[in-house]
Amino acid sequence: DAGITQSPRHKVTETGTPVTLRCHQTENHRYMYWYRQDPGHGLRLIHYSYGVKDTDKGEVSDGYSVSRSKTEDFLLTLESATSSQTSVYFCAISELRTQSGNGYTFGSGTRLTVV
């Protein structure tokens, strides 16, 4: 997807290990988001950022932390991976012009398996 890159694309990790997923954007958008996608649940917000060093929790934030030290990078860390965190993780960016929540641009996703 143009302007937004997620890495890695695939990862298998062991239970109890820390894992960091990276989202990098070249669009200079202010807002960045991490979602996870699971069958039957759709996309659920983990954390979001509304500026450098400004982050907040979403609806499924337990076990996750984030950091944003630069406009272009938003990192998601699983502090101690569990099997319930096996999922597809999507990063999204947005440049809101109104309070309407204009559409996102999503990355291609990271498929994470915790064994």
Add this chain to the structure above:
Amino acid sequence: QKEVEQDPGPLSVPEGAIVSLNCTYSNSAFQYFMWYRQYSRKGPELLMYTYSSGNKEDGRFTAQVDKSSKYISLFIRDSQPSDSATYLCASPRKAGGTSYGKLTFGQGTILTVHP
């Protein structure tokens, strides 16, 4: 109860059929509604965007919102095999007077259009 509910399907139709995809929502504060299309192993992409009640048309796609019944629909005319994807409805979540662009998604409906 999820704030946005969507029948996950799967939905299978022949090429050329009219497809109707539907969501219901429970939060009366929702005013803006979006439809995303997601191809297999890809990130979602914004398809349609509507405000309040009424219809919006874009080529073969029509988005419809009925605020009185809290019902959102996406119609696809002359469906094509290339329309085979997961379709997700979404609306911005509001908290403290601003949504920061946070979206609440339905579970997604898997659509297959057979040649």
